[in-house]
Amino acid sequence: MPKKNIPEPEIGKRFQNETKYTPESLAGHTLNFASIPPAFKEYSNPLLRVSLPEPKAKGETNIWKLFLKRRSRRDYIADRPLRLNDLSALLWATQGLTAQFGDTFFRTAPSAGALYPVETYLYVRTVDGLEEGIYHFRPGDYDLELLKRGDFAVQLAEAALQQSVIARAQVTFIWSAIIARGQWKYNQRAYRYVYIDAGHIAQNLYLAGEGLGLGICAVGAFYDDDINRIMGFDGEDETVIYMATVGFRSPDQTI
Numbered sequence: 314m315p316k317k318n319i320p321e322p323e324i325g326k327r328f329q330n331e332t333k334y335t336p337e338s339l340a341g342h343t344l345n346f347a348s349i350p351p352a353f354k355e356y357s358n359p360l361l362r363v364s365l366p367e368p369k370a371k372g373e374t375n376i377w378k379l380f381l382k383r384r385s386r387r388d389y390i391a392d393r394p395l396r397l398n399d400l401s402a403l404l405w406a407t408q409g410l411t412a413q414f415g416d417t418f419f420r421t422a423p424s425a426g427a428l429y430p431v432e433t434y435l436y437v438r439t440v441d442g443l444e445e446g447i448y449h450f451r452p453g454d455y456d457l458e459l460l461k462r463g464d465f466a467v468q469l470a471e472a473a474l475q476q477s478v479i480a481r482a483q484v485t486f487i488w489s490a491i492i493a494r495g496q497w498k499y500n501q502r503a504y505r506y507v508y509i510d511a512g513h514i515a516q517n518l519y520l521a522g523e524g525l526g527l528g529i530c531a532v533g534a535f536y537d538d539d540i541n542r543i544m545g546f547d548g549e550d551e552t553v554i555y556m557a558t559v560g561f562r563s564p565d566q567t568i
């Protein structure tokens with residue numbers, strides 16, 4: 314007989330519970346180093362690959378001032394292209410490689426177990442020297458792979474619960490998680506870590522953007538299936554987790 318009137322624990326509580334570390338859950342846990350998933354993704358047939366200029370950031374560099382000034386900024390001057398140098402600086406700040414130890418490359422943002430499950434994609438609306446379209450960032454080769462040409466502003470804005478900020482932003486960062494990278498070591502707990510990793514990455518974007526005088530806004534509200542479809546993610550092995558807009562700040566914005 315099915316039990317009546319005993320509600321299932323809410324999914325959030327279940328998630329928290331079932332991804333807990335306990336001495337029992339860790340007992341006997343071993344790692345198979347022969348099956349580590351690759352830390353870098355590349356597309357076999359991108360439309361083209363564009364090398365990025367060396368990131369030479371100018372502007373505000375005092376980290377303490379950046380903490381003070383950082384805001385989510387949504388008012389953009391839509392019709393000026395972003396400089397490719399500035400985009401390169403933002404990409405480097407979020408996921409640039411900074412050191413190597415054995416086979417592992419370390420990056421500007423921390424990652425649980427140095428497994429880096431988060432992939433960076435861009436919708437480039439207007440950037441000097443780049444065609445409009447959807448790109449994938451390769452931190453190792455330091456380039457962008459063009460995956461889809463064209464104007465995705467309206468589709469992405471609608472998929473982000475009609476947030477028109479995406480249609481005005483020069484660039485939108487779209488971060489996915491490749492779950493297997495974290496699961497190899499952490500099993501179900503990997504799901505906690507992809508979101509924590511993404512938070513670090515997004516904060517680096519906020520601070521780097523602030524330093525360059527640009528406006529950044531995190532976007533966590535979106536129809537997952539719609540973004541996954543636009544981006545070509547299957548929604549399970551690779552799924553969208555977070556987004557952020559980059560734009561020229563309007564002088565009218567007060568805070």
Ligand SMILES: Cc1cc2nc3c(=O)[nH]c(=O)nc-3n(C[C@H](O)[C@H](O)[C@H](O)COP(=O)(O)O)c2cc1C
Binds near residue numbers: 383384387476534535
């Ligand atoms: C996880 C997360 C999701 C967010 N999603 C959105 C969003 O979908 N749209 C939006 O306009 N702002 C979004 N924001 C920005 C918050 O609204 C903003 O951080 C908050 O109002 C505090 O303002 P501040 O960032 O200027 O300090 C998000 C922020 C975080 C951390």
